[in-house]
Amino acid sequence: MRQRYYIEDIGEYVNCEVTLEGWLTGKRSSGKILFLQFRDGTGFIQCVASKTDVGDEAFASADGLTVESSLIVTGVVKEDRRAPGGYELSVTGFKAVQVAEEYPIGRKEHGDAFLLDHRHLWIRSSRQFAILRIRATVISAARDYFDSRGYTMLDTPILTPAACEGTTTLFATDYFGESAYLTQSGQLYNEATAMAFGKVYCFGPALRAEKSKTRRHLTEFWQIEPEIAYADLGDIMDVQEELLSEIVARVLKDRARELGMLKRDTAVLARVQAPFPRVTYTEMVDLLSKNGVEFEWGNDFGADHETVMSRTFDRPFMVTHFPKSVKPFYMEIDPDDERLTLSVDMLAPEGYGEIVGGGQRVTDLATLERSIDEGALPRADYEWYVDLRRFGSVPHAGFGLGIERVVAWICGIHHLRETIPFPRMLNRLRP
């Protein structure tokens, strides 16, 4: 493929003439000098054109370009400390590709519905650009973490015959005459692949028909889920801690410019280093009570509780040993207290709440069969899963890290809908 230049790498071409292919995001003119705000998908740069350098005709044609017109600009790269990215382009020539119609997204404030309706264009704006570039880095860092440590990536199915995380949020489809459900998590299948490949992970979409309209829920979100054979609760807590530290370090290193665009306080992120605080569910209930929050032992924490809890610590922290009543059937029972499970949630600080959920899985055949029956789950649908306890059962543990929740926290943004290219929520299926 032909040699191309991108704004991201522009620092390598100071005082060289380069051609950039992109779009106009704005312009102003002083009559003889034209300042073009320009983006090419890898960054933003100001292009400065003087009538003397480019000639009257080219100058006039560029002056007539509308916002989001596509444009090829040639010019010399100049270092300029005052410029946002540190560089400017001194233009020697233009070529307009397409003159855009009047662009619907302007400088004025738009409502949420309007922006979401125009998500295919909204993603071009600098804030969305920064968030989604950080998302890509979070995903890449998470995968690299596992790939470099001998985990085998094994995709789990999207279409499944049964529920993994309860039946109230299932999307169903007709599968050649029988009912199939869209996956809510790859975990049960991960347990099968962990018994075959030792250390595994899956990375894929999870679909849950969440009827609640909160800033923390999407109906379609992405999870990375490792599962390890011959591992216990303590082992996966170590993995969680190390994984999150590595993700954050990578974003700090590779996406400093994007964090700056979001005005994110990076001091908070720099503190994300092991060891993370580890507290039990029961200690957490006491802490809520000390903070004047009424909470009955045995209930699940809600978003409000999580918010209170996650303002208590200056870095991510882990809550362990939740009661059986609030965790799924596959969680291993605590051998020291049978009311509890060997489970762990990780919460982000600054009020962000849960970003990781996991634990050790039931090893014993009879215990698992009892759990399935107690949950009134259809035994036939889980026979294959029960088989994993008949043929070489071993202690094993794993977790799921929600990509959008991690991205929202790292970016310091309020609503999950900005952390995914095309968010899906209650009443939001378009574009």
Next chain:
Amino acid sequence: MRQRYYIEDIGEYVNCEVTLEGWLTGKRSSGKILFLQFRDGTGFIQCVASKTDVGDEAFASADGLTVESSLIVTGVVKEDRRAPGGYELSVTGFKAVQVAEEYPIGRKEHGDAFLLDHRHLWIRSSRQFAILRIRATVISAARDYFDSRGYTMLDTPILTPAACEGTTTLFATDYFGESAYLTQSGQLYNEATAMAFGKVYCFGPALRAEKSKTRRHLTEFWQIEPEIAYADLGDIMDVQEELLSEIVARVLKDRARELGMLKRDTAVLARVQAPFPRVTYTEMVDLLSKNGVEFEWGNDFGADHETVMSRTFDRPFMVTHFPKSVKPFYMEIDPDDERLTLSVDMLAPEGYGEIVGGGQRVTDLATLERSIDEGALPRADYEWYVDLRRFGSVPHAGFGLGIERVVAWICGIHHLRETIPFPRMLNRLRP
């Protein structure tokens, strides 16, 4: 996390004592010496135990273990050229974790249905192990290719309001009262993200209700789909060629052992180097006719034609300029012949057929609107997509590489169902 040893890295520990955690795959005994075939998910190794070394009791207990029992073995790593992996473990101690029930998959031949019903266990066998490890490497190599070249990974939605690849193979679900369809391809959304991020890719599942029961179709498969702004047909042909060469080189380098387990002829794979042959659709029709295959210009190639074609070349090859009649509405028209499109399919040799499909997309607003109307597609569903031609339209191109088809060809195996952990096909939704 505690230090652990894996068979994959065993060569680093010659003459050291290590502990391996895994499963027994078979055993034979000479009365005083026990040969245990052992796997830990990263590989297979023979463990040799003498009654003298481990003691009568431990020897007897190990001798009583059934196939697929979980077992922790300690021993000294010995180099042994005769051993399949080059190493053997001279056992000093055992610990049985769980004694397996009678394992349903044995040495005798099983029917396809039986193996697919037991897919959660079948993946433990050495052939499935090799295929799925190669799959993980193919995916990792493909992602690394794009990540290292400045592409931004942006996930496209699973739940969509409209069809991308025709309406006959759509899976539908109720989405809070309206109809949603499961994605068949991320391409239309990739075009939106390419206009925002320049070079993008998505990697995710595609779902198609294929009613045909062939060895080349799954209802659920994974695709990696790049899309590049300011790129044409020639550009993405270069990318296809380079990407596939890099994937194959990586598998040859990192998965030589697994290719050996599959008895794959690697000479064929070593030939996968640019340039790949490039022929037009029309030339291909002539070639079919010369091979005595009847084929009418303007029709689409079927699996049988692809098989004939893909025996013609000794490496992957690209077929370009398909007629409009066989390509979707978004394909750019050939400026030199308006009956043709700027499209390209890549086919694998050895009879494997199509592994990549792509092309340049329509740039012009009026042309796209006409194509949508000619295809009788609901205009309202595509308004956002048409917007990409209103606001800074640029030439752009991309493609989709089908992971399972690439894996099947690299592994040299017949049926796609073995290339994915849990295959979904007509009448196959379990486990």
